[in-house]
Amino acid sequence: MPRVQTKCFDELEYSRDAVFEFPTGVPGFEAERSFVFLELPGTHPLMFMQSLSRQDVCFILLPVLAADRDYELHLLEEDLAALRFPAGSQPQIGKDILCAVTVSAADSQRPHPTVDLFAPIVVNLKQKIGIQAVQTQYSAQHPLRSEEEAVAC
Amino acid sequence: MLVMRRRAGDSILLGETIEIQVLEICGTRVKFGIVAPDSVVIQRKEIKITRDENITAARSVRQQDISSILAKVTPRPAVDATVKGLTNVTV
Numbered sequence: 001m002p003r004v005q006t007k008c009f010d011e012l013e014y015s016r017d018a019v020f021e022f023p024t025g026v027p028g029f030e031a032e033r034s035f036v037f038l039e040l041p042g043t044h045p046l047m048f049m050q051s052l053s054r055q056d057v058c059f060i061l062l063p064v065l066a067a068d069r070d071y072e073l074h075l076l077e078e079d080l081a082a083l084r085f086p087a088g089s090q091p092q093i094g095k096d097i098l099c100a101v102t103v104s105a106a107d108s109q110r111p112h113p114t115v116d117l118f119a120p121i122v123v124n125l126k127q128k129i130g131i132q133a134v135q136t137q138y139s140a141q142h143p144l145r146s147e148e149e150a151v152a153c
Numbered sequence: 154m155l156v157m158r159r160r161a162g163d164s165i166l167l168g169e170t171i172e173i174q175v176l177e178i179c180g181t182r183v184k185f186g187i188v189a190p191d192s193v194v195i196q197r198k199e200i201k202i203t204r205d206e207n208i209t210a211a212r213s214v215r216q217q218d219i220s221s222i223l224a225k226v227t228p229r230p231a232v233d234a235t236v237k238g239l240t241n242v243t244v
Contacts, residue, residue, distance in 0.1 A: 008216040027204035029211065043219060045226060058214045059207070066226060102210040105218035113222045116210065119203040132207075134199040140206045144225045 004036055006050050007058035014038060019052065020123045020130040023082070027119075027132065032057055035130070037098075037123075047100060049121065059121075061100035065093065067115045067144065073099055075122070079133045083124045091124070098123045103144065112143040 001013040014036045025032050034052040045066050051057035064071045077087055083097070091097045099122050101115040117138035123130035157165065164174040170190050177184040187195055 007214055008219070026207055027200050028207040043223060046219065046223065048214075057211055059210055060214050060219070060222065062226060102207065103213075103222055104206070104210045105213040105215065105222060107213065113218075113225055116203075116206045118199070119206065132203060134203060136199060140202050144222070146225050146227060 004050060004052055005055040006038070006048070007056055008048070009038075009040065012038065017128075020128050022130045024131075026121070029057055037061070046103070049100075049102075060103040060105075061121060062103050062115055062144075064099045064101050064117070064120050067101050067142070068117060071099075071117065071138075073120065073122070073133070074135065075133055079122070079131060082131045083122065083129055084127045085124065096125060098125055104141075110141070110143075112145055114141040115144050116140050117142045 002016065003011050003013050005011050018037045020035055020037060022033055022035060024030060029051070032051040032053060035049045036052055038048040038050055039046075040048065045063055047061040047063075049059040049061050064073070073090075073093065075083070075085075075090060080087055080089065080091075083091070085091050085096070093099045099120050101117055101120050104110065104114050104116070106113050117135065118140035119132045119134050121130060122133045159165065159175050161175050161178050164172050166172055171193065172188040174186040174188075175183060176186045189195060
């Protein structure tokens with residue numbers, strides 16, 4: 001099994017099936033074309049999207065439906081083409097695609113961790129290709145709150 | 154915000170050196186042509202938002218923050234969209 005130096009967990013073994021190619025990278029990291037998606041014991045349902053070429057580039061991901069159970073993904077024609085799906089189709093989350101959002105930890109500017117519902121990471125599970133697909137109706141800094149906190153509001 | 158009505162073929166000038174022309178209007182989509190000096194960065198706004206958020210997200214990944222993030226996530230197996238066997242990691 002190949003191994004990768006990760007940002008947070010030293011060196012890990014990974015399966016080649018968990019590697020996804022991003023033909024244009026992601027905005028801000030256009031040169032990073034290969035990412036391995038890691039699920040680690042004790043951090044479910046989080047995933048880690050680790051660049052294979054730069055150890056310091058890693059994203060924490062949360063499956064989009066765990067961030068917003070009513071989330072509606074709409075892929076544009078150019079998104080479908082980039083993911084190699086036929087025009088006019090809308091692939092199914094969990095079956096055809098993995099759709100997950102990046103998480104930013106709380107800091108001096110954000111009292112809560114936030115998730116980027118505006119630009120979810122979408123990968124074609126069969127073709128192993130990924131993009132970031134902008135959804136303009138959603139927020140890029142959606143506060144991540146536990147259910148108890150959400151009820152309190 | 155300044156609001157202007159323009160038709161296809163019309164232009165707007167920003168200062169002396171930037172011209173934005175409405176090339177085509179088709180339903181809900183508008184095609185622009187932009188003439189500007191090389192020093193002016195032109196980008197789709199959604200890409201700038203995404204880039205800024207990606208940089209923040211990547212910078213914020215630290216092992217000590219993972220437990221505080223997990224505390225905000227309620228595991229809901231019914232909506233778990235991760236794929237079994239996607240990764241098979243041994244530490």
